[in-house]
Amino acid sequence: MxxxxxxxxxxxxxxxxxxxxxxxxxxxxxxxxxxxxxxxxxxxxxxxxxxxxxxxxxxxxxxxxxxxxxxxxxxxxxxxxxxxxxxxxxKKTVKEFRDERLNYKYKMLQIAKELLINEINKIKKNGQNRISKNQKRSLYITD
The missing domain is CATH 1.10.1750.10 (DnaA protein, C-terminal DNA-binding domain)
Known part of the structure; x- marks a missing residue:
């Protein structure tokens, strides 16, 4: 103050x-x-x-x-x-309002980052468990 x-x-x-x-x-x-x-x-x-x-x-x-x-x-x-x-x-000063707003935005970005990381990990995990269409065909085709 x-x-x-x-x-x-x-x-x-x-x-x-x-x-x-x-x-x-x-x-x-x-x-x-x-x-x-x-x-x-x-x-x-x-x-x-x-x-x-x-x-x-x-x-x-x-x-x-x-x-x-x-x-x-x-x-x-x-x-x-x-x-x-x-x-x-x-009475809050302009600086305090600005700090609060920046803090809020920072927290929202952290949450978004965590959600994106979780989403990427799910995709990677599901990608390893999935078999591509070409791999499926090769399973059914026998020489």
Missing amino acids: DLKYIIQVVNNHFEVDITENRRDRYMVMCRGVYFHFAKTTTNFSLARIGEKVNRDHSSVVYSLKNFENWISYDKEFENEFKKVEKILTN
């Missing part, structure tokens, strides 16, 4: 700009949602994740460390987090 996309979803959902230089509780918790999803859905370093919202890696570490507590103590925040989670997990 793309960091810019996660930022966009969090900003739109909470109606804030998490790149702003504010430290009020609401903003910190909104950034925490971004940090959580950025950490769990990407392979970026904490420094890179924080850099996207003008924070250093220690801010990311602090948010990730306290995120579970925020969820457990603030039920409204937990509900909002779950809504963002649904948005992010249900």
Whole structure:
């Protein structure tokens, strides 16, 4: 998943700009949602994740460390987090759709290949057991 996309979803959902230089509780918790999803859905370093919202890696570490507590103590925040989670997990990127489509086509080709191999083996097997018309005639004609 793309960091810019996660930022966009969090900003739109909470109606804030998490790149702003504010430290009020609401903003910190909104950034925490971004940090959580950025950490769990990407392979970026904490420094890179924080850099996207003008924070250093220690801010990311602090948010990730306290995120579970925020969820457990603030039920409204937990509900909002779950809504963002649904948005992010249900939304598939173009690349994911393309990958799924290619995977499907690849599996269909594998199945077709197996069917063709089985068909060829049947033909070969039946071909060995069959006697050609010329061979049949030679069986009936005796010298």
